[in-house]
Amino acid sequence: MRDVCWRCRRPRPVCYCALLPSLPTRTRVVLLQHPRERRVGIGTARMTHLSLPNSELHEGVVFEDDARIAALAGDRTTAVLYPGGDAHPADGPPVRSLIVVDGTWWQARKMLALNPRLAAVRRIGITPRSPGNYRIRKEPRPECLATIEAVASALGAIEGEPARFDAMLRAFEFMVDRQIEHQARSTAPRRRRAPAPPPLAPLRPYLADPARLVLVDGGANAGWPAADGAAEPRSELVHLVACRASGERFEAFLRPRRPLGPSVAHQLEVPEARLRDGEDAGAALGRFRAFVGDRGVLGTWGAFTVDLLAQEGLWRPPCLDLRELCARHMRRRPGGIAGGARALHAGEPAPRGAGRCGRTVGWLEVVLARLLDLAGEDHGAALPGG
Template structure:
C-alpha cells in the first residue's frame, strides 16, 4: 500500500509540498469544493489553498445554514463568485471595483454547476468571468472546452488581474507543473494499463457562442450613451441616447433623450451628437415607454458592457435577461477583444451600414456585426481549424 503525504494527499513519491509557495493576497479566496473532487488525487483546489495564505477551503454540496457563506452573502458588494455565466462581468470591469472576497467553486463542470444551483446564496452574488491568457497546462485531465482551465490556473489568472504583480501569483503554478510532469512521466513508464480511462465528448463550440446561437431569434442588441459628469461633481450618469436592434428581423429602435441634469462639458464630444440634438430629445418617460414596447416577452438583451443595463436599471426600467457579447467574443478570439469595433475587426466581420447617428450608431452596427459572426461560430459542427483545412 502506498504511503500518502498527509498535507497534499499525494503519494510520498509524487508529493509536491516542497514546491508549494507561500503567497499572500489582498483578496480573500474561499474555495467551495464538491466532495467528489476532494477524492481526486490530481485536483488543484487544495494545492491552491496550501499556497495562498489568505484562503480557506470548505467541502460540501448544500451550504444552507453555513455560517461563513451566509456572512459573506450578507455583503454582496464585497464578494464575487468566480464562475462563468451570462451575468458574469469580465475581469477588466472587476478590476475597477475588485471584490474583497473571491469565492471559487471547485469540481468538474457538471458538479460545479450543481453546487452553484444548489446554493441560492451563490446565485445572488456577482460573478466574474475571464478569458485565460494561454491554454490550460492540465494535460492529465480532459477539459470540456479549449478555454477551460484548472482551478489553480483560474485563481492565478484572476488574482494577477485583480491585484497586479502577475509574476508573484504565477509561482502558484510551480507545484501544479511538477504534478503534471510527474504524472505524465509515470504514465509513460508504466507497463500495465491505466486504472481509469478518460472519455472525451464530441467537439462543440464554446458555451457562450452556443448561447448566442440558441437565443439568436430573441436577441435585442443594445447600446446606450450617458451624460456623465466628473466624479467630483457627485452627479449620477444619466441616459441620453439609446439604440437597439433585432438581428433576426432587422427591426431597429432609437431614442435621443433630453438631459435632466446640466449637460457635462464632454458629453457632446463623447456621444458625437450636437448639443441642440440632445436638448431637443424626447422626455425620458416616453423614450423608455417606447423601448418597453419594443422589447417582447422572452427577449434577451445583448450588450458589450453592462453600462447600458446599469443606466436602464437606474431609471427603473425592468431589465430582462442579458448576454455579455464581449465575453463571448473573447472566447471566440481566445484573447481580449478591446472595444466592440475592434472586436468586429478581429473577427473579420463586415460592418452593416450605419443607421443611427453618433457614436452609438457606430457601435450598434459593430455589435450587430460581432453577434452575427459569433452566431455563425456558435452553430459550427467542427473546430475552426478543421473548417479552414476543408476550405
C-alpha cells in the first residue's frame, strides 16, 4: 500500500503541502466539487481549499436543498465564477462570497442546469493574464484554466492584489512538473486500451424488441420569484408525456404542490388551467410506473426528466440517453433535439402529447427510429418492421 499524505491525499513522494501558502482573504470561497472530480488525483480543488483559510469545500451534484448554499445564493454579494455571455468582470460590484463549480466543463454545465438557484446567481468571469499551465490534463480551449488558476485570478481581481495570489500556484506548478517527470521516467509498457465498442452498441439489445424503450419527457414548475430573498424551492414535475415504439401513449398533468411559476404554462406551451386542474402527483406517477412496467427502459434527451422523476421519489428504471448516443455517433454535441434529429437525417415528427413535452417525445420517436436503423447496420442485422 502506498504511503499517502493525509492532508493533500497525494503519495508522499509528490506531496505538495510544503509549498502551500495560507492566504487570508476578505472573500469567502465556496468550492462545489463534482463527486467524480474528487477521485482525480491531479485535481486542484483541494489544493485551493488548503491554500485559503476562508474557504469551504462541498462535494455533490444537486445543492437545491442545502441550507448553506441556499443562504449564499440569496445574498446579493455572492457571485458564481463561471464564464459565458452573461458573466461580468471580476473587478465589478463587491463580492463577499465566490462560489466555484469544480469539474469538467460538461460536469459544471450539468451542475448549473440541476441547480436553478445557483444558475440565477450573478456570474463573473476572468481574463487570464497568461495561458493555463495544466499541461497534464486536456482542456477544451487554450484559455481554459485549472480551478486553482481560475480562483487565484478571480481573487486577484476582486481584492485588487493580483500578485499576492500567485503564491497559490507554486504547489500547482510542482504537481504538474512532478507528474510530467514521472511520465517521462516511466519504463512500464503502456497499457493497451481495449477497442472501444461501436457508438450505438447500447441499442443492440432493443433491435428485436424496441417496445421495451419508453420515450419520455417531463416539464417542471420552476422560475417563480423568491419572496423577500428567501430561497426558492426546487423544481417539481407537472407534465409528463411518454410513448412506446409500439404506439402506446401516456400523458399526465400533475397538480402543482407549490405556487405555479408565472411563466411555466407559457414555457410548457399548455393552458394554465390544465396544470392547475391536474391529477394527484402520486396517482399520476403510479400510472406512469405501471405504463413503464418491470422491463421498461426510459429513453430521454439528457438527464433532466430522469432527475425530475427521481426528485418526485420515483424508482430509477434503466435509462438510455439518446442525446449521448447521438453525440457518440456524430462525434460532436448534437445540440437541441430538433437539430440533432435533422443532423441524423431522421424524419419529421408527429406530436405525441400536448405542448413542448409532446413535441419533444415526437422528436425522440424519430431519433430512436433512426438510431435503431444505424445500430442495425452496424450490427449486420435486419430491423423488425413497423
